[in-house]
Structures are given as C-alpha cells and as structure tokens.
Amino acid sequence: MDLTVKIGPLRAPNPIFLASGTWGFGEQLRKHLDLSLLGGVFTKGLSLKPRQGNPPPRLAETPCGLINAIGLENPGVEAFCKYIWPWLSSLQPNILVNIFGESVSEFLEIISRLATLPFAGLELNISCPNVEKGGLSFAHDPGAVKELVREVRKIYKGFLVVKLSPVGPIFEVAHAALSEGADALTVANTYPAMAIDVWRRKSALSRTFGGLSGPAIKPLTLKLVFDLWQRFKTPIFGCGGITSGKDVLEYILCGASAVQVGTANLLDPQSATRILQELKELLLSLGEENISALKGELKLDA
Numbered sequence: 001m002d003l004t005v006k007i008g009p010l011r012a013p014n015p016i017f018l019a020s021g022t023w024g025f026g027e028q029l030r031k032h033l034d035l036s037l038l039g040g041v042f043t044k045g046l047s048l049k050p051r052q053g054n055p056p057p058r059l060a061e062t063p064c065g066l067i068n069a070i071g072l073e074n075p076g077v078e079a080f081c082k083y084i085w086p087w088l089s090s091l092q093p094n095i096l097v098n099i100f101g102e103s104v105s106e107f108l109e110i111i112s113r114l115a116t117l118p119f120a121g122l123e124l125n126i127s128c129p130n131v132e133k134g135g136l137s138f139a140h141d142p143g144a145v146k147e148l149v150r151e152v153r154k155i156y157k158g159f160l161v162v163k164l165s166p167v168g169p170i171f172e173v174a175h176a177a178l179s180e181g182a183d184a185l186t187v188a189n190t191y192p193a194m195a196i197d198v199w200r201r202k203s204a205l206s207r208t209f210g211g212l213s214g215p216a217i218k219p220l221t222l223k224l225v226f227d228l229w230q231r232f233k234t235p236i237f238g239c240g241g242i243t244s245g246k247d248v249l250e251y252i253l254c255g256a257s258a259v260q261v262g263t264a265n266l267l268d269p270q271s272a273t274r275i276l277q278e279l280k281e282l283l284l285s286l287g288e289e290n291i292s293a294l295k296g297e298l299k300l301d302a
C-alpha cells in the first residue's frame, strides 16, 4: 500500500500531520506517540516575543467540540530556536513552523530569526489582528494577505503554507495567497464561537469569544476544502474535526492532499497513530492501494 503524499515540494510518508497548538511542542506527547510515524507536524504558533495568552478559563467543552481562547500562548521564536528545535528536530523530519504576527514586519522578523534552522516549511496563521490596519484580521483582508505573502516570499523560498480562517472572504484570501506564491493552504482554523455560564451570567471563557474545533466543525470544513479544491486545484491540508481514518479519506476525496489532526490529540495522545492505522485498514477494505490517487476523486454524479 502506498500512503506517501506530495504536497507542493514536500514529500511525506503518509498524509497524517499534527495541527498547530494541539500538542504543544511534543514535551508530553512524545512519551505516548512516536512522532516519526507521522507525515509531519505543525508547531504551536510562534510570535516574535513570548506570550502568556489569555487568563483562565480558556477552554469550554461543547457536546461535539471544544471552544478555546488560549490566546496563542507561546515561548517566542528565540526560545524555540534555542531550547525546543534541538530536540524536536530529532523526533520528526517534517517540522513545519507555524507563525503569527500583528503586522507584516513582525511576520518577517520572525522568519529572519528562524533562518538558520532547516525546518521543512512555514505555516502562516493569518487569523490574528493586523495592528497596522486598525486590528482587522489578516484573514478578513485579502489585500493585507497579498502584501504579507509577497513580502514573505522575498525572504523565504521554502515550502510556504497559508492557514485560512473558515470565516471571512475565504476565496479572495486564498486567491491572494496563491497568486503571491503560497505553495499550499491549510483549511482551516477554528470557527468563532461562544459558550455561556448561566449561573454567573457570563461567558464561559475569559475573553467572551473563542474558536470552535473538533467533530462539530468537520462537515463545515469539509465543504470548504471541497469548494477551494474545485476552485483552485491547489495543494490543501484539510483540518477540522478529524478523529478517524474515515474522516481522513473524506477530506482526501474532497481534494485535500493531506490532513492535520488537532483536538483529537487532546482527548487521546495516540489519536494520530490510531487514525493512521484506521486509514490503512479502510483502504484495504476498499481495495485501494494508493492514497494520493484518491485525492479529489469524489464522484459528483447523482
């Protein structure tokens, strides 16, 4: 059976990657999961300076998902290069670094500090406010995304992934990113959401809003992947609510080249390898030999 995938210039032994922010930097996960068995990993989002994130409560469970308002807590790019990269890079060859900034120049500064590391790719998280544009999220501003990717491309020639927000002008944003040289899209980040604590008559989260992830979002994100693949025929990482091998195949049939597993890691640290095993068994039962040959192969006739 051939599970290898090619996503732009990146080659991976299988299509299962870990999604940013849902496994830390593997400090705990590595005790339960052999990261080298996966296609690759996307690191927790890195900013220029360390960030504490939001005060608690930062998580609220919903019947079929999780709302998080972590606030992008991370140790900053310097600490990543100095203390995390040396051991993380020994665990998995395909490490893709997820970064975010509050301005184009902040993104560029982070990239310049990462320059000496041989990471496999860069993922731009654009679901954050752009202070140079009055706090409007990059993901709501195709012009800002165009400028961001154009400037990034001047200093970074490697594998470049842009992670889309599922809300906002997603087709215009995708077009802006691809027209300036992004190699692939991650579809998608979490959905803006709320949870209420009726006893306190307050939001269940310290920051009123959060982002919904987990099985609840899978049907929504699946459609985004389908629509974006139909429109752009570009490499896509499907990401949203994946908990089984069948979920992975659904994303691949809709046009994803590979997938990222997120919230499932929080429930069970061995989710990703279980999902990989399930995918193999599913392909075997379907009599399919090659995962990449199934990409976008959804039959559209009734």
Ligand SMILES: Cc1cc2nc3c(=O)[nH]c(=O)nc-3n(C[C@H](O)[C@H](O)[C@H](O)COP(=O)(O)O)c2cc1C
Binding pocket: 019, 020, 021, 022, 044, 045, 046, 066, 068, 070, 072, 098, 125, 163, 188, 189, 190, 212, 213, 214, 215, 217, 239, 240, 241, 242, 260, 261, 262, 263, 264
């Ligand atoms: C606790 C938590 C932290 C996250 N942190 C980040 C992050 O730092 N950067 C990022 O781009 N996405 C982050 N995400 C979004 C996930 O990478 C993923 O896009 C989203 O959760 C949807 O996938 P899932 O339903 O499989 O979790 C985070 C999600 C969760 C649940």
